[in-house]
Every structure is written in structure tokens, then in C-alpha cells.
Amino acid sequence: MSVEKIIESSEFNPIKAKYLYWNNFMYDKVKFNLGDSLIHSTEHTSRVLLFALLLADHYQLNPQDTDILAMAAVFHDTRRLNDHIDTGHGERAAAYYATFCVNSGLPYEKLTYLIISYHDRDDDLGISMIAEQFPNHEKAIFLYKIFKDSDGLDRLRLGSKWLDLNRLRTDYALKLLPLAKKLNGFTNV
Ligand SMILES: [Fe+2]
Ligand SMILES: [Fe+2]
Numbered sequence: 001m002s003v004e005k006i007i008e009s010s011e012f013n014p015i016k017a018k019y020l021y022w023n024n025f026m027y028d029k030v031k032f033n034l035g036d037s038l039i040h041s042t043e044h045t046s047r048v049l050l051f052a053l054l055l056a057d058h059y060q061l062n063p064q065d066t067d068i069l070a071m072a073a074v075f076h077d078t079r080r081l082n083d084h085i086d087t088g089h090g091e092r093a094a095a096y097y098a099t100f101c102v103n104s105g106l107p108y109e110k111l112t113y114l115i116i117s118y119h120d121r122d123d124d125l126g127i128s129m130i131a132e133q134f135p136n137h138e139k140a141i142f143l144y145k146i147f148k149d150s151d152g153l154d155r156l157r158l159g160s161k162w163l164d165l166n167r168l169r170t171d172y173a174l175k176l177l178p179l180a181k182k183l184n185g186f187t188n189v
Pocket of ligand 1: 076077089090119120
């Protein structure tokens with residue numbers, strides 16, 4: 001089932017407006033290096049955006065923090081060179097996000113930049129880089145973990161063996177598993 005269909009269900013009302021805003025933003029304004037990729041372009045991004053907004057809603061993040069995650073979702077895989085590990089695509093996508101902000105007036109958030117930069121790196125590295133830049137870093141690190149879980153849940157698109165549930169970082173991500181399965185065509189949800 002697609003996000004487009006699922007978002008019409010009333011259970012998603014709390015996040016629907018934000019989802020539609022950022023999803024339309026992605027389709028209207030954002031360019032993907034691998035636009036034809038079946039696993040790393042718009043449909044993956046829509047699902048990551050949905051998971052990020054659901055996690056933000058569950059953890060009662062404020063609108064600014066929610067937008068930090070939404071922007072990270074929209075830009076995170078835009079500068080891939082291939083569909084494999086492609087370490088460094090996070091850093092390139094972050095540079096694209098920063099330039100995009102300068103050129104378009106989209107508010108630049110340092111934390112969005114860092115989340116995008118380090119979404120393709122080990123948690124330890126990402127967390128230490130974020131901790132360095134944010135003195136009161138507990139919440140910033142939590143947002144990084146939420147984002148990595150949102151991206152991680154959609155590893156199901158590659159097959160169930162690609163998602164290691166023990167690596168999910170937040171309790172609520174596990175609760176989103178049935179939804180992630182449904183969105184990725186699993187029938188045994
Ligand atoms: Fe990525
Ligand atoms: Fe991704």
C-alpha cells in the first residue's frame with residue numbers, strides 16, 4: 001500500500017497536513033541525483049517522512065523539531081551516486097540542503113544539516129559530531145536517533161532480513177513495524 005492511500009485514514013489526521021506539505025515540497029522543489037532509483041528516491045523518502053512525523057508526534061516534539069526531521073527526510077538521499085552503501089552521500093546531501101536554503105529562503109537548521117550529513121555513518125560518529133556542536137545535546141541526539149530509525153524502518157523495502165530490529169533506537173519505532181511492513185507490501189502484518 002502507498003503512503004498516498006494510507007495517509008487518508010483518520011488515524012493519521014494529526015500528521016496529515018505536515019506530511020502533505022513536506023511531501024509536496026519534495027515533489028515540487030527537490031532534485032534527486034538518482035531520480036529513477038526504485039529504492040532511494042521519492043517513494044522511499046515519502047515513507048521515511050511519514051515514519052519521522054509519526055515518531056515526532058508520538059514523542060510530542062515541538063513544530064520546529066518536527067520540521068528539522070521533515071527537512072532531513074526530504075533531502076537525505078538526494079545526492080546518491082549509486083544504490084549501494086555509497087558512504088558520503090549524506091555529506092553531499094547536506095551540502096545540497098545548505099545551498100538550497102541559501103537560494104530558496106528555506107530556513108537553515110544546523111541540526112538538519114548534521115542529521116543528513118551523518119545519517120549514513122555509524123551512530124557513534126554521528127552522535128559525537130552532534131554532541132560537539134550542541135552544548136545541550138540530549139534532544140539533538142534523540143532527533144538523530146529518530147531520523148535513523150525512520151530511515152531504518154524502510155529497510156524493509158529491501159526484504160525482511162535487511163532490518164535488524166535490535167538496531168532500532170527508539171521504543172516507538174518497533175510499534176511502527178506493522179505499518180512499515182504494510183507500506184512495503186508484506187502480507188503477513
Ligand atoms: Fe541514505
Ligand atoms: Fe534513506
